[in-house]
Amino acid sequence: MTAKDLILGQHAIVASFSDEKLAVFLAERGVVAGERLCVERIAPMGDPIAIRVSDHLLCLRRRDASAIIVQPEAL
Amino acid sequence: MNEGSRRLKVALVGNPNSGKTSLFNKLTGLHQKVGNFPGITVEKKWGKFKFNGLTVDLVDLPGTYSLQPRSMDEEVASKAILNRDNPDHPELVLIVVDASHLKTSLYLALQIIEQKIPAVLVMNMADQLTRLSPDLDIDSLAAQLDVPIVKTVARDGDGIQELQQVIAQHELKSPIVAWDSLKEERHVIIKRILSNAKAEAPVMAHATTQKLDDYLTHPVWGVGFFVLLLGLMFQSVYSWSALPMEFIEGFFSNASEWFAASLPDSFLTRLWIEGIWAGLGGVVIFIPQIAFLFLFISLLEETGYMARVSFLADRWLRKFGLQGRSIVPLIGGVACAVPAILAARTIADRKERLLTIMVTPFMSCSARLPVYTLLIGLVIPIGFQGLSLLFLYLLGTVAALGAAIVLNRMVPATEESHFLMELPDYRAPRFMNVILEIIRKVTQFVSSAGKIIVLVSVFLWLGASYGPGQRFDQIEAEYAGIQDESALHQKDAELLENSYIGILGKTIEPAIAPLGYDWKIGIALITSFAAREVFVGTMATIYSVGTADSEAVSVREKMKLEQKPNSEEPLYDLPFGLSLLIFYAFAMQCMSTLAVVKTETGSWKWPLIQLVMMTGLAYVASFAVYNIMRLL
Numbered sequence: 001m002t003a004k005d006l007i008l009g010q011h012a013i014v015a016s017f018s019d020e021k022l023a024v025f026l027a028e029r030g031v032v033a034g035e036r037l038c039v040e041r042i043a044p045m046g047d048p049i050a051i052r053v054s055d056h057l058l059c060l061r062r063r064d065a066s067a068i069i070v071q072p073e074a075l
Numbered sequence: 076m077n078e079g080s081r082r083l084k085v086a087l088v089g090n091p092n093s094g095k096t097s098l099f100n101k102l103t104g105l106h107q108k109v110g111n112f113p114g115i116t117v118e119k120k121w122g123k124f125k126f127n128g129l130t131v132d133l134v135d136l137p138g139t140y141s142l143q144p145r146s147m148d149e150e151v152a153s154k155a156i157l158n159r160d161n162p163d164h165p166e167l168v169l170i171v172v173d174a175s176h177l178k179t180s181l182y183l184a185l186q187i188i189e190q191k192i193p194a195v196l197v198m199n200m201a202d203q204l205t206r207l208s209p210d211l212d213i214d215s216l217a218a219q220l221d222v223p224i225v226k227t228v229a230r231d232g233d234g235i236q237e238l239q240q241v242i243a244q245h246e247l248k249s250p251i252v253a254w255d256s257l258k259e260e261r262h263v264i265i266k267r268i269l270s271n272a273k274a275e276a277p278v279m280a281h282a283t284t285q286k287l288d289d290y291l292t293h294p295v296w297g298v299g300f301f302v303l304l305l306g307l308m309f310q311s312v313y314s315w316s317a318l319p320m321e322f323i324e325g326f327f328s329n330a331s332e333w334f335a336a337s338l339p340d341s342f343l344t345r346l347w348i349e350g351i352w353a354g355l356g357g358v359v360i361f362i363p364q365i366a367f368l369f370l371f372i373s374l375l376e377e378t379g380y381m382a383r384v385s386f387l388a389d390r391w392l393r394k395f396g397l398q399g400r401s402i403v404p405l406i407g408g409v410a411c412a413v414p415a416i417l418a419a420r421t422i423a424d425r426k427e428r429l430l431t432i433m434v435t436p437f438m439s440c441s442a443r444l445p446v447y448t449l450l451i452g453l454v455i456p457i458g459f460q461g462l463s464l465l466f467l468y469l470l471g472t473v474a475a476l477g478a479a480i481v482l483n484r485m486v487p488a489t490e491e492s493h494f495l496m497e498l499p500d501y502r503a504p505r506f507m508n509v510i511l512e513i514i515r516k517v518t519q520f521v522s523s524a525g526k527i528i529v530l531v532s533v534f535l536w537l538g539a540s541y542g543p544g545q546r547f548d549q550i551e552a553e554y555a556g557i558q559d560e561s562a563l564h565q566k567d568a569e570l571l572e573n574s575y576i577g578i579l580g581k582t583i584e585p586a587i588a589p590l591g592y593d594w595k596i597g598i599a600l601i602t603s604f605a606a607r608e609v610f611v612g613t614m615a616t617i618y619s620v621g622t623a624d625s626e627a628v629s630v631r632e633k634m635k636l637e638q639k640p641n642s643e644e645p646l647y648d649l650p651f652g653l654s655l656l657i658f659y660a661f662a663m664q665c666m667s668t669l670a671v672v673k674t675e676t677g678s679w680k681w682p683l684i685q686l687v688m689m690t691g692l693a694y695v696a697s698f699a700v701y702n703i704m705r706l707l
Contacts, residue, residue: 025495028141030179032262041498044294047390048399050498055176057284057498059386059399064493 003051003068006039012070013037014053019067030054031068082130085242086163088152088187089171090180091138092379092499094199096120097229098171099135100511102239107511119151120515126239134163140179142186146423156187167245168194169238170222175203175281175500177274181265184220189256191249194222195241201226201234208275216272221250230505281500284379288498291383301384308371309409309468316363323363327356346536354532357612358525361411364441365520366513368410372403373512377504382496389494395476396483398422398494401431405475408438409468412668414516416675424492430479432675433685436668437475439468439660442608446659449611452631454652463656470660478688527666531605535613538576539598546573571617576601590658590694591651591701607664650704654697662693 006012014035017023031037031053040057041050050059089095099107103122120135136152144150155163170187172180187194196217198204204211204226217224225241227234254264290296331348338344375381381403389399397405400422407415415435422428439447447467455463541547547570554566571577572594580597587597599613618633637646663669669682676682 022493024143025145025493027260027262028143028182029495029497030182030262032260041288041292041386043292043386043390044298045390048386048494050292050386055178059382059389059494059496059498061389061494064495 001070001072002066003037003039003070004049004062004066006070006072008039008042010072011036011038012072015069015071017067018069022064022067026068029058030056031058037068037070080130081128082132083242084164084166085131085133085169086155086165086167087133087135087169087171088156088183089138089197089199090140090173090176090183090497092497093138093171093173093176093180094229095135095138095171097505097508098169098197098199098227098235099133100507101229101232101235102131103133105511124239127243129243131239131242134165136163139183141183142190146428147420156190156192166193166247167242168192169197169242170194171197171199174198174200174226175207177208178262178265178269181268182261185254185256185261185264188220188222188250189252191252193245193247193249195238195245196220196222196224197238198224198226199229202228202231210273210275212272216268216274219253219268219271221253230502230508284500287501288383291380292386297383297387301387305406308368312364312367312371312410315367319363320360323356323360327352327359345540346533349540350533350536351529353536353612353615354529357532357608358521358528360445361441361520361608362517364444365410366517368407368441369414369513369516370509372407372410373509374504376403377502377508379499379501382498385496386498395479396427396430396486397434397479398424398427398431398492399496400494401427404431404435405438405472408435408440408475410441411520412436412438412440412665413671414519416668416671420675424494425490426486426488427492429486429676429681430482432672433482433681433688434475434478436663436665436685436689437471437478437661439471440665442606442665443467443659445608446610447656449614449631449634450652450656450659453634453647454649467656467660470657474661474692528606528609531602531609532612535576535602535609538579539571539574539617542570542573542575543578589701590697591654591705593646596655603659603662603664605664605666607659607662610659650701653704654701657700658693658697660693661689661696663689 001012002018003012003014014031014033014037016033017026026032035053037051037053039049040052041059043049043059046062048059048061049065050057051065052058087095087099099120099122102124104124106124107120107122121133123130123132125131134155136155137148139149139152141149142153142156144153155161155165156168158164168187170184172184184196198213213224213226223241223245225234225238227238229235256264291300331352334344334348334352338347372381375384384402385399387399388402392398392401401419403421404415404419407418412435415438416432419428419431419435422431447464451460451463550566550569550573554562557563557566572581576598577594579601580594583597583601584592584594587600592600595614595617598617599610602613603610614634634647635645638644639646663686669686672682672685673679
């Protein structure tokens with residue numbers, strides 16, 4: 001499952017990344033394996049999404065979110 | 076070297092939204108300058124302050140998340156830090172971290188400390204610590220990082236003196252790096268450092284931000300609010316700037332009357348009044364609009380709202396090959412494309428940035444407004460005037476988005492684009508930051524566009540006041556001794572027709588006649604090529620050059636009185652007016668913009684494409700409108 005598939009308000013733990021370049025990009029902003037994240041906002045037309053992760057609210061496109069492989073927590 | 080003349084080169088580095096600019100403003104106050112980094116147009120802010128006999132030269136490097144840069148902006152910061160031969164390479168770095176985003180901020184801090192450059196960690200927004208991480212052991216953190224830490228609340232000015240003290244007493248010793256980022260990932264190191272310093276790990280969301288975002292990022296309320304805000308913004312920009320603009324106009328015309336009355340009638344006096352002074356007036360008149368627009372834009376940026384707008388708009392703008400951050404240049408383009416294009420440098424993706432730069436000049440900038448106002452007043456019936464103005468702004472937006480669609484098909488994408496952006500917590504704007512930002516933007520406008528406008532104005536006056544060979548002398552001789560007023564008007568018209576500019580205007584008349592323009596408009600088009608706002612000034616010059624009566628008849632009144640040859644009908648009628656309005660809405664008539672696009676894209680290719688694309692569209696559209704209106 002990837003961060004793209006999470007529904008609004010759902011929490012998940014970051015497992016790994018399927019895009020190496022994006023992984024570095026995300027690491028600089030605090031998105032690394034083991035971090036807990038939550039989809040907090042969804043823009044009109046379902047894209048982009050804003051996730052609460054590490055210590056901030058990060059906005060990213062669904063396509064980029066699909067590179068974040070996550071372990072979802074039960075709702 | 077004695078104590079009093081000690082100087083130190085210091086740089087501010089930090090994430091975007093870390094409060095770096097507030098800190099810079101507090102440290103330097105009004106002793107700051109703005110310009111560009113050499114060779115590129117990334118805005119460079121530098122300034123100085125004195126403390127205990129030490130003079131600190133402070134440079135504010137663009138915000139970045141890492142020393143591995145992705146955008147032009149970030150590259151500037153990383154080059155200055157990594158390259159010891161860089162002219163901006165500091166002797167001391169102030170690493171600004173946001174206390175409420177300690178974990179993320181430390182990533183960049185670690186990278187800088189690893190470079191072993193003497194540094195101070197500025198823990199900004201330190202007032203948040205009592206709420207978020209009350210047990211944080213600052214001394215432990217400072218010891219682990221081996222840099223002094225100063226707590227500040229830059230927006231309120233807290234901790235600024237302590238910071239100056241620490242800078243002055245800094246021994247410029249390189250920090251000892253107690254970790255190895257080759258063996259261990261930085262976020263693991265950060266976690267350990269923070270837990271040693273008893274920092275709270277999970278950070279709760281800001282409650283007010285949450286509540287506001289429930290509405291402001293809402294698909295319906297959020298979009299509605301933005302549209303409403305935009306409407307309010309434009310309404311205010313126009314209504315608030317009307318009075319100061321009137322005042323500036325009055326001041327300049329009163330002053331030129333005074334000059335004319337008190338200076339001897341000579342070449343230099345006329346050059347000063349009709350060339351330089353008139354040109355200066357044409358520059359200063361824009362300041363109110365630019366200032367009010369940037370008042371709004373910097374308020375939106377300062378509060379953190381602009382990031383929400385980008386968030387809301389990204390999906391929609393992506394259809395046109397643009398992205399969420401393009402909204403800032405596009406909105407800014409309504410004031411002036413020059414600073415707006417500079418604002419596009421925060422877009423990391425090459426193609427999306429290029430497209431944003433290419434289409435932003437289609438947005439109706441404030442320089443088009445005086446042209447619109449004059450022509451609408453001339454040909455559009457009262458009652459439809461406001462509507463026409465709104466229509467022109469919509470037309471510019473549609474053209475911008477349409478051009479983006481076309482360019483999106485033509486420009487190949489080099490890599491997949493990403494859109495990663497932080498949505499910062501909302502915060503109250505600080506008056507000083509807003510005011511300084513306005514001052515910076517106005518200065519940029521006056522120094523870039525201003526020079527060109529004054530130059531064109533002088534050139535125009537010379538061209539209109541002199542002609543080739545003996546033509547002027549002949550006309551003077553013909554009318555010698557004649558005092559009849561209508562004959563004198565006749566003489567002025569003849570002089571203008573035979574001036575250098577008149578001849579040039581007549582030369583291009585065949586090319587513009589299909590659009591419904593005569594040689595006088597031809598003159599205005601030629602002078603507008605450098606800066607479209609000189610249109611009104613040019614028309615004023617054309618209709619007042621050498622007029623004997625000082626009676627201030629407005630340009631519009633004078634244009635209204637013009638009649639078609641051998642007929643009583645007005646020369647400047649509706650088909651003509653619409654054609655010219657459309658031309659000015661689309662045409663690329665701004666040398667400053669072309670110059671900025673050249674430096675931003677690194678070649679003349681893109682500004683040339685822009686020139687051909689915009690002016691070509693203007694010609695075709697005006698031709699179509701003029702001829703369709705003629706048939707009706």
